[in-house]
Amino acid sequence: DTGVSQDPRHKITKRGQNVTFRCDPISEHNRLYWYRQTLGQGPEFLTYFQNEAQLEKSRLLSDRFSAERPKGSFSTLEIQRTEQGDSAMYLCASTDSGGRPYNEQFFGPGTRLTVL
């Protein structure tokens, strides 16, 4: 396993279109996180899963956003009716919650979304 992967790496779309991003975590990791990073800012938490259960959603995650992790492995993040304000880097991270003291997160390379 070479780490967390995300697809696509770049997505350009027109306002009003729907987009879907995929994240494949490190295989033995049971927790998966989505973050959004805009230019000049640090990553902001969106949501996370433990196995297939979505445990928390940020207020940043409007009704147009939905995330799934159907089998507790890969996850998808869908944005419906995209707006220009959705343009950002979407980061995925995974970790193993099994008692490790650091709970270190491993990040994927991100998907850069541009909404025209």
Place this chain on the structure above:
Amino acid sequence: GNSVTQMEGPVTLSEEAFLTINCTYTATGYPSLFWYVQYPGEGLQLLLKATKADDKGSNKGFEATYRKETTSFHLEKGSVQVSDSAVYFCALSDRAGTNAGKSTFGDGTTLTVKP
């Protein structure tokens, strides 16, 4: 809630200069602390970490000490190189409970090292 405040940038240094990037935090629990680095066009990479008071994290010549009394985790390097030019993020995560692992980040500090 949790928050992280980083020294504002950008920071420009000459090669071999001493680097300090300040980071302070507010946390409801007893967090783990991290520094991440993001090179141009790349994703976040963990630089170093510390899990309890007085722990010192170190990697690639960078160091940071977990100071619980001052709620700080300042990043230092004795002699920077051009290749250290990047954006540096301070972060914390809860160590236990349902939020364990969820990270809160600072806004990042851009470092440019000139030859």
